[in-house]
Amino acid sequence: MAAAPRQRTPGRSQTASPILIGRRSELEELTAALVSPPAVAMIEGEAGVGKSRLVRELIAQPALRRLRILPGYCQPLREPFRYGPILEALGTLRGHPPPFDRDRLSPVTGMLHALLPELSEFLPDPPEPTGDPRSERHRVYRAVRELLSAVGPAMLLVEDLHWTDDGSRSLLSFLMADLPQNLAIVVTYRREEAPGGVPLGSAYRPPPGATSVLVSLKPLDLAEVRALASSMHGGRSITLDFATKLYERTAGLPFVVEETMRALGDPAGTSRLEGPAARQLLENVEVPVLLREAMAERLAGLPIAAVRLAEAAAVLGVPATVELLQEVAGLTGQRSRAALAAALSSGVLHEADDCLYGYRHTLAQQAVYDTMAGFERRRLHARAIEALRRREPRPLVRLADHSHRAGRAGDALRYGEEAADRAIREGDASTATQQLQRLLLMPELTAADVDRLAVKLGEIAHTGLDQHDPAATLERVLGDPRLSTAARGEVRLFLGLLLIRQAGGLQAGLDAIETAIGELDERPDLLGRGVAVLALPYFGTTPLPRIRPWTERLGAMIDEATGEELRLTMLANYAPALVQVGEPGALRAFAPPARDAAMTPAEQRNLSRLHCNLADACACTGHHREAGPLLREGLRMAVEVGAPFVVSTGRATTARLDWLLGEWDGLEERALGMLDEYHDLLPNASELSLVLGWLAGARGDWDEAEGWLNATGVAAPHDSITPVVVSGFAALAKVRLARGETDAALADARRGLEIVRRKEVWAWAGELVPVAVSVLLECGRFGEAQTLAGDLARGVADRDAPMAKAALEMASALLAEAKGEVGLALRHYERARRAYGELPAPYYAALAAERLWVCRLENGSPGAAEELAALADAFAAMGATWDADRCGHHLRVHGVTRSSRRGRRGYGDTLSPREQDVARLLARGRTNREIAEVLFLSPRTVEQHVARTLRKLGKRSRNDLLDG
Structure with missing residues (x-):
C-alpha cells in the first residue's frame, strides 16, 4: 500500500558505507x-x-x-x-x-x-x-x-x-x-x-x-563484502577470515553487512578486526534492530503452521529438506507443504538448493531463533537429535551441537568426541579443535574426561592453522583442578608449541616448553618434541652458545631413538638447525630419506616437515638450488597426508625463495593471498611481510615498504624469527638510505648487526652486511665498515653460508672502491656477481653487476655503458623498477642517452612503462617532486609524464585519479 504524502529528501544514510562498493x-x-x-x-x-x-x-x-x-x-x-x-x-x-x-x-x-x-x-x-x-x-x-x-x-x-x-x-x-x-x-x-x-x-x-x-542487483561477492567492511572500519584492512565469516553471516547483502558492522561498533577502526577474538565478536553480535523487526513483522503475517516450520528451520540452522523440517516441527506432510509455501512466499525462508530450505543468511536465522522461548528451543533441538541420529552417515557435528543446545551433556560428550575423532582421522584439524574446545567448557566433565580431551586438543591443534583459540583453551585447562599431574606436562608442552607461532607469544611459549620438559621424564616421545623446539637457533635473540646444549642433547636423543616416528620428529628440527647456522656438511649428511609406502601418516607428516624445514634453512643461508626440490617434495607430501601447518610454512618459504630467485611475476598477489590466510601465524606472517617489503622497496614504494617491513618483527626482535628480522633491518636500511635518511638507515643497520653479533650466526647476514657497509660509508664511517667486513669474514670462515660469503665479496668491493683501489674493487665486484649468480640470487647478482659497470663506466672502460643499459632492462624485466631507473640515472650522469642504442617504441593511447610507473606513484598520492626522486628524473620531465599519463587515463587531474 502507499504511504500518505510526506516530505523526505534523498541523502546519504548515516549508517551507510562512505563509498559505493560493487555497483x-x-x-x-x-x-x-x-x-x-x-x-x-x-x-x-x-x-x-x-x-x-x-x-x-x-x-x-x-x-x-x-x-x-x-x-x-x-x-x-x-x-x-x-x-x-x-x-x-x-x-x-x-x-x-x-x-x-x-x-x-x-x-x-x-x-x-x-x-x-x-x-x-x-x-x-x-x-x-x-x-x-x-x-x-x-x-x-x-x-x-x-x-x-x-x-x-x-x-x-x-x-x-x-x-x-x-x-x-x-x-x-x-x-x-x-x-x-x-x-x-x-x-x-x-x-x-x-x-x-x-x-x-x-x-x-x-x-x-x-x-x-x-x-x-545481486548480493555482493566476498571481495566486495570485504571492501565494504573495510570502508566502515575507517578504511583499515579486514582480514580474509573475518570477511569470509561476515560474508557467510550476511549472504552478501549490503544492508545486512552495514548493520552488522555498526553493531560491532568502533566505526573509526581503532581496533583490529582479525583473529579469533574478532571472529567470536562477529559470532556473538546481536541481530541488527531493523532486521529483527523486519523478520518479526514477516512472521506475524504467517499462519501458525508456517511459523512452526520457520522455527524448525531456525533450530536446524542449515538448509534442510521439507521432510526433515516437518519432522522437527511436528507437522503432517500436506500441512507442512502448505506452510512451506507460505514461508517461502513471505520471504522468511529461502530455497538454498534444490529442495533444501533455510534462511537467506545467518542473521535472519538468528532473528527467528531469538524469538523462541528457551524451553521451546530445547524441545526442538531434542527433536532434531532424534531425527538426525537415524541418518547415515550420522552428522556428528550437528548432533553434538543440538545436544549442547538441548542440555544433554552425555550426548554432547559422546557426539562431540566422536566428531573430533572422525575429523582427526580425516586430517580436519579445524573441526577437531572446535569440537574439543567446546567440550572442555562443559562443567559436567570428569577428571579423566578433562585429561583425555585436553591432550587430544593439544595433539591435533599444533598441526593445524588455528593457534589462538586452542592456546587460550589449554591455558585455561592448566588452571583446572580436574587436570591430573600426569597430563599437565603434555598440555603445557602443546600450549608452548602453539604460543611460539603467535605474535608476542614466542618467549612465553619457549618458557612453557622448557617447564614441560621437566614434567615429561616418563614420556620420551613428548620430551623429544620439546627438546627439538628448544634446539632451534632462529627464535628470538638467545645467543647460539645457550642453544647449543639443547642441539647436542637432541642429536644424542636421535641416536638413541627406537621408533621411526620419534626419530623423524626430532630430525625435522635437528637437521635444519645445523644448516641454519652453516654447519659444514650438514645439508648432505642429513638429506631426507626417500618416502616409503610403508610409512605411517605420522611418519610422512614429519618427513614432509623435514623437507620444508630444510628448504627454509637453505633459503636463509643461500643454498637456493637445493631449496626448490626440497620444498616441492615436502609440500606434495604435506598436502597428501593432511598437514596444514606444514603446508602453510612451506608456502611462505616458497614466497621467500621466489623473491631470492627473482621470480617476481605475480609474487605480490601470491604473498598477499597467503598473508590473508596465515596472518595469525607468526613465522608465516613475518616472512610474507618481508617479501612484500623487499618487493615494494625494489619498486621505489618507500612508504609501503616501511609498512610491510615494520611487520617483520623488527620492533620486537626478542619475540620474532631472527633471520627474518635481520633481513627486515637490511631492507629498512636500504629504503631509508635511498630516501636520503642516513641517520635512520644507520640506526636500522646497527640494530640488525647487533642481533647478528648477539646470536653469533653470521650465516644470516648475507642481505644485511652489504647494505650496512654502504650506509657506514655514506656516513663517513670507513673504520666501522672495515671492522664489519672483518667480523663477517671471521664469522663465516668455517661455515657453509654461500649467501654470506657472496656478501663478503660485495662488502670488500665497496670498501676497496671507497679507498680508491679501483682494480681491487672490480675484482671483488666480479667475484660477488659470480657468487650470487651461482646461488642463484639474480637480484643480488644484478646489484653487484651494477656497481661493477658503474665503476668501469666512471673509469672509461669501453662497453660499460651498453652493459649498464642492458642491466637496466634486466632490472625492469624482473620488476625492480627503481633499480632500473637508478641505472638509467647513472647513464645520464655520464652523458649516455639510451635512445641512441635502439629505436623508441611508440605506445599510442596506452601507457608506456615509464607512464605506468608515474600512474602507480600518482595513485599513491606522490607529489611531482617525490616522483622525480623515485624515478631519477627532473621535475620538468615528471610534469610532462604526469600530463600524458592523466590524458591517456581520461583524468582531468590527479584528484580524479585518486577518486577513481
Whole structure:
C-alpha cells in the first residue's frame, strides 16, 4: 500500500558505507540511460541488496544534475493512499516562485487541486466534473503528465514500488507508455513481493524513442563484502577470515553487512578486526534492530503452521529438506507443504538448493531463533537429535551441537568426541579443535574426561592453522583442578608449541616448553618434541652458545631413538638447525630419506616437515638450488597426508625463495593471498611481510615498504624469527638510505648487526652486511665498515653460508672502491656477481653487476655503458623498477642517452612503462617532486609524464585519479 504524502529528501544514510562498493557498472549503465530523457530505469532486487543506496549515488552524479529530482516513497501500510508516492513526489514542487509557469499549464492540471492543496495557488481552476469515474481518473493521469512535463527536465523517483497501491501502478504505467520528452522515471522494487511478481501490475514495454534499462542487483561477492567492511572500519584492512565469516553471516547483502558492522561498533577502526577474538565478536553480535523487526513483522503475517516450520528451520540452522523440517516441527506432510509455501512466499525462508530450505543468511536465522522461548528451543533441538541420529552417515557435528543446545551433556560428550575423532582421522584439524574446545567448557566433565580431551586438543591443534583459540583453551585447562599431574606436562608442552607461532607469544611459549620438559621424564616421545623446539637457533635473540646444549642433547636423543616416528620428529628440527647456522656438511649428511609406502601418516607428516624445514634453512643461508626440490617434495607430501601447518610454512618459504630467485611475476598477489590466510601465524606472517617489503622497496614504494617491513618483527626482535628480522633491518636500511635518511638507515643497520653479533650466526647476514657497509660509508664511517667486513669474514670462515660469503665479496668491493683501489674493487665486484649468480640470487647478482659497470663506466672502460643499459632492462624485466631507473640515472650522469642504442617504441593511447610507473606513484598520492626522486628524473620531465599519463587515463587531474 502507499504511504500518505510526506516530505523526505534523498541523502546519504548515516549508517551507510562512505563509498559505493560493487555497483560501479550498474551506476554507469543507469547514468548513461537517464542522462537524455525520455527514459525509464527499473531497479529490482531483494531487501537489503542496496537499491536505495544505488539511487542516492545515481542522483548525485554530475551528469544528472540538470534533472529536478522528484522523490516519492511507498510503505507497507494497511490503508491505501491512492497515487500516494506520485503525489508525494509532486508535493516537493511547492515553493515561491513555483518551478513552472501557471499560464502555460493545460487546464486539465486543475484536476490536481484537491490532491495537491499545497500547489493549488499555482494551478489552473479545476474543470467541471464529468460524473464518470473512469473519465475523472483519466483526467488525473493527464494532469500529472502535464505537470511533470512542465517542470522538466526532471526525474520522477518511486522507491519500493512493490508496496504501492493499484492506482499508483496504473498511473505509472500510463506515464511510462507516453513519456514526456523531458522526463525520466526511476522505480525500485522487490520482484518477489510485487503482486504476481509484476511491479506495474502488467507487462511494461518501453515506448518508441525512450531509453529503457532494467538493473537487477545481486548480493555482493566476498571481495566486495570485504571492501565494504573495510570502508566502515575507517578504511583499515579486514582480514580474509573475518570477511569470509561476515560474508557467510550476511549472504552478501549490503544492508545486512552495514548493520552488522555498526553493531560491532568502533566505526573509526581503532581496533583490529582479525583473529579469533574478532571472529567470536562477529559470532556473538546481536541481530541488527531493523532486521529483527523486519523478520518479526514477516512472521506475524504467517499462519501458525508456517511459523512452526520457520522455527524448525531456525533450530536446524542449515538448509534442510521439507521432510526433515516437518519432522522437527511436528507437522503432517500436506500441512507442512502448505506452510512451506507460505514461508517461502513471505520471504522468511529461502530455497538454498534444490529442495533444501533455510534462511537467506545467518542473521535472519538468528532473528527467528531469538524469538523462541528457551524451553521451546530445547524441545526442538531434542527433536532434531532424534531425527538426525537415524541418518547415515550420522552428522556428528550437528548432533553434538543440538545436544549442547538441548542440555544433554552425555550426548554432547559422546557426539562431540566422536566428531573430533572422525575429523582427526580425516586430517580436519579445524573441526577437531572446535569440537574439543567446546567440550572442555562443559562443567559436567570428569577428571579423566578433562585429561583425555585436553591432550587430544593439544595433539591435533599444533598441526593445524588455528593457534589462538586452542592456546587460550589449554591455558585455561592448566588452571583446572580436574587436570591430573600426569597430563599437565603434555598440555603445557602443546600450549608452548602453539604460543611460539603467535605474535608476542614466542618467549612465553619457549618458557612453557622448557617447564614441560621437566614434567615429561616418563614420556620420551613428548620430551623429544620439546627438546627439538628448544634446539632451534632462529627464535628470538638467545645467543647460539645457550642453544647449543639443547642441539647436542637432541642429536644424542636421535641416536638413541627406537621408533621411526620419534626419530623423524626430532630430525625435522635437528637437521635444519645445523644448516641454519652453516654447519659444514650438514645439508648432505642429513638429506631426507626417500618416502616409503610403508610409512605411517605420522611418519610422512614429519618427513614432509623435514623437507620444508630444510628448504627454509637453505633459503636463509643461500643454498637456493637445493631449496626448490626440497620444498616441492615436502609440500606434495604435506598436502597428501593432511598437514596444514606444514603446508602453510612451506608456502611462505616458497614466497621467500621466489623473491631470492627473482621470480617476481605475480609474487605480490601470491604473498598477499597467503598473508590473508596465515596472518595469525607468526613465522608465516613475518616472512610474507618481508617479501612484500623487499618487493615494494625494489619498486621505489618507500612508504609501503616501511609498512610491510615494520611487520617483520623488527620492533620486537626478542619475540620474532631472527633471520627474518635481520633481513627486515637490511631492507629498512636500504629504503631509508635511498630516501636520503642516513641517520635512520644507520640506526636500522646497527640494530640488525647487533642481533647478528648477539646470536653469533653470521650465516644470516648475507642481505644485511652489504647494505650496512654502504650506509657506514655514506656516513663517513670507513673504520666501522672495515671492522664489519672483518667480523663477517671471521664469522663465516668455517661455515657453509654461500649467501654470506657472496656478501663478503660485495662488502670488500665497496670498501676497496671507497679507498680508491679501483682494480681491487672490480675484482671483488666480479667475484660477488659470480657468487650470487651461482646461488642463484639474480637480484643480488644484478646489484653487484651494477656497481661493477658503474665503476668501469666512471673509469672509461669501453662497453660499460651498453652493459649498464642492458642491466637496466634486466632490472625492469624482473620488476625492480627503481633499480632500473637508478641505472638509467647513472647513464645520464655520464652523458649516455639510451635512445641512441635502439629505436623508441611508440605506445599510442596506452601507457608506456615509464607512464605506468608515474600512474602507480600518482595513485599513491606522490607529489611531482617525490616522483622525480623515485624515478631519477627532473621535475620538468615528471610534469610532462604526469600530463600524458592523466590524458591517456581520461583524468582531468590527479584528484580524479585518486577518486577513481
